[in-house]
Amino acid sequence: MLHGVLSPADRHLILFQRWLRDTLNQITEPDGRQLVARFATWHCLHRLRRFAEHGPITEKQTQQARGEILQAIAFLTWLDQHGRTLATCDQTDIDGWYAGAYTARRLTHAFLRWAMRTKLLPRLALPHHPTTNPAPISQQQRLAALRRLLTDDEIPLLTRTAAVMVLLYAQPLTRILRLTIDDVVQHDGHVSLRLGDPATPVPEPFATLLLRHLDQRLNLSTATNQNSRWLFPGRLGGQPMTTDAIEQRLRTHQIATLNSRAAALRHLVLQAPAPVIARMLGYTDQQTSRIATASGSPWSRYAPGDDHSP
Template structure:
């Protein structure tokens, strides 16, 4: 690494009575710590253990496992340690082992997990724990739970809790831990899209304000131009930036999308100046937005905070961009180009009364030649 002293300082750093990373390495060398992911998930301090686990994976010493699966398993151990009722611990551990983890691993096999998806699974475990405690406060068990209790829970809790508990309740019904009951319909909130004029003005400011951080400007431009969530932006790699006969393309779906000239200049400048490239495992990082952790992209929350610091609201900006695209092109074309599910773009088109519904069930048309996501003013 370019600055080895920083690595040596990390190895020796300890907080309070916690073991330093060098202590963990020594115990690993003495076989006091098994060279397995399960062993690392129980170590303290957990942040140092997590970083060391990622270093060992990057070096090929530990087998590659999706980082979010490791984070979830590590979090589950800490969460169960806070549950005081033994029967609740047994039920939650069973729910995690036989339902949550298989679904988490199945999703990871299809594509890399995002922080938001991992937190969604964690939320299911949290709400299951709270539901069991709520039943206990009412002197009830799962066996006693009936439709009236389910309705009472949904009345007393916010939408997020109501939606997150569904997986646990369905698992209980399937395993005959409870009687059968009806679950209320899931309600999904819709964000208010950013007005087109505001989106254009923000893009103009991003392109003309050199005093703002380059990394933030590039990420915010991808949000406002291509309607990409931050969880996808952090997964972009250098291979997704394509040079084609003097044109810069960005692979978000198929085919890759052209990058307007001014934004392309920002993007190429950022690639030449990427930060967090000094650690030993990141010198050849392929991430467009690399992070300090071994072979890991930036954390979505960190990048999202940087984008909001520019005055760019992430979700309204993304929804506004998506709505503009489905106004200009058929929803299936937008879905293919920007990496969205066809149902999402079709729903967006229906919300703004777009006239592309004839493509909903027919063959998916290809994106027209020369298509560019450069925003245009409403006429």
């Protein structure tokens, strides 16, 4: 392929197609095999091919497709064990399938939605994914992690900076990686970070840490990256770091991104009205209000525009 002898092909797509063939061959029931093959071809494989048109398919994308197909097989097997078929499936069956095992079976959503669109399944209600992280770290764990990141010079500076943004400001990695050096605002000896409107104050000692990172950003040695404005420049010119790269750094130092972010946001909405937190950190009012209500925030009845001071 490199020298043009063979036409270009996506490695992950080839491996997925091989896996799909082997998986379908293991289904002994003809009708079930046909159903899964149709779903895999017209939903999963079709989506992967669209992805391949814009660049190489990632391992995560093929993992999700495999998971959706395996859950489709498991659901059809479960129906058969209960004397049901996809055509006779009703709301009781859907509720029974998800009962007590939503997280493990949530990828079944893709198959069921496809089946409803193609008229193979009656229109039924599917359970919604929980909107808040079910297992945030404790406040004690969060403070201990912040203390370690702010004081331990053995941890790489880039890792410390990104991890503190997660633990202090509940920022997702995708948003952190879109920050530029212009989002770090210095005025009258104070530092703030433009995450929302208004900019969020940066307290010490994180302010000093952030400015150190600003002066020591990585991946600026190549000719295409010397003038990069990204706060976390990537190895490719003009691009920020990838979420996989920075998530691996955090995982190496025992920072669970989702759990830490959930804990930070829960703590913040207990300290100030949810709409105020939403505006300053780039969230929607609905997101922070749901978490405030679930956390029992004393500010949960606060409404934007009310004459309250946080």
